[in-house]
Structure formats: C-alpha cells, structure tokens
Amino acid sequence: MADIKPPFTEETAQKKVKTAQDVWNTKESARVAQAYTPTCIWRVRDSFFTGTESIVAFLEAKWKREQSYRLRKELFAFGDDHIAVQFWYEFQDAQDGMRWKRCYGLEDWTFDETGKMRKRMMSGNDVMIGPEGNGEGRWFTNGVNVNDVPISEQHW
Template identity: 50%
Template structure:
C-alpha cells in the first residue's frame, strides 16, 4: 500500500465525483508539469499508452517529458464516458503541433482504475492522431487549464 496522502475524490465514484476527477486530471495535464502529473498515479502505476508500456512514477515522468518536448502547444479536453466503483472510462481529444508546425488532433479513450487513496493504479490509453490545418483547430485558450466557459468535447461535436 502506498504511503501517499489521499487524492480526493476517492472511490467509489458517483457521476459528480467522476466528473471532478476527470477535470482535475485534464487541468493537471494542461499544466504540462511531469512531476505534478505523476503524483496522481500510484508509485507502481501501470500504463499502456499507444504501444508503450510503463510502470511507476519515474517511467511516467520520463514519458511525459518526451511527450511534451515533442507535442508543442498541447491543449487537452477530457470527458467522462462511464464510471463504476473505482473505475472511470474517459474519452479525450487534444491538439498540438510538432516542431515543423504541423498541427494534429489526437482522439482517444482511457480506462482508469484507482486505489483506495484515489491514486490511479492503472491507465490504459488508445489514441489516434489526425493531421489538421491550423484553421481547423478548436482549442484556442492560452496555454494552461481550459477555461471553465470553454466548450467540452460534446459541445464541440468531438
């Protein structure tokens, strides 16, 4: 068992607490701080991200550093798909560009499983990238967390 402090909201999740957990994750990822993001995961968290398999916070931090060095001007929106007990299914889309200036929108689904402290112990992500033009971008807020009045995925038709 982890000696980390609890990370509310804790399971079992309700519609409200699942949505809160998802928004907290979205906000943290939009800060693009690997150390901060890694603390939401259990010390031995297991991930599958596309074709990459990770275990533990150090792997997660290294992955996020590589990711955000490659995916520039990253902006993410997450939305609850389903929840039950200590699990949440999430759909998401994020936009970024590479170092050549080519923009992308990545679409995906994640399955999350939490421990009793509210730390994510398993994350399984399936993601597809779509090349977009800069004029096709839908996320125009300043870097950092999505403003509360910015539309979510469903509102944007994504």
C-alpha cells in the same frame, strides 16, 4: 487529485476527470505523476511501462514533442473504482515540422482506495488539423476555455 476516492458517484467521477484535465494542461510532469501510485501500470498506444520515474520521463518527452498542447477530457463511464474518459487534445508536432495535430482517444482508469490511479490504459489516434497541418479549424485556440468548445460528431 487523490483526495477524490472511490467508490465514485457521477459527481465525484466528473470532478476527478476535470481535475485530471486541469493538471495535465499544466504540462508539469512531476505534478501530473503525483496522481498515480508508484507502481502504476501505463499503456499509451503501443508503449507499456510502470512506475513514477517512467511516467515522468514519458511526459517530459511527450511535451517536448507536443508543443502548444491543450487537452479536454470528458467522463465516458464509471464504476466503483473505474473511470472511462473520452479525450481530445491539440498540439504542434515538433518531430513533424510543427504541424498541428489533434488526438482523439479513450482512457481506462483504475484507482486504489486512496484515490491514486493504479492503472491507465490509453488508446488514441492523431490527425492533422487543416490542410497540411496548418492548424485551420483548431478548437482549442489561445484564450479559449477547452470546456466551452462544443464537441459533437460534426467536428470529426
């Protein structure tokens, strides 16, 4: 992901977002962490932390809890060294009886001159999918390309 460097154009920002989506969907914590500077500042909901080791530890715990994780990211806005992303992901919550949930959210990314992210701010909200979290109405079912799922206001 670091080969796409600021200043961003619409085309390079779009490519950066989809590359990030694809890498996150591997659920390989160490691989994901390579996209960030060693001192990257993260905010995820109400958690704040800095640095590669913290990022890897956070992601390992995240994907242990969030089973069957599937993510979609879309470009929201961009500037010279900033990208804003809207995202949706679905998962089975291992801490909540394996109920299906979907997270809706926004991310604010800031990059250094090498193309690595130096700041990532995430806000998101989880909702259960289907009655009692049974998964009825999931978007990102097995075999579906997350990029092909039509997402509009009707789905919220």
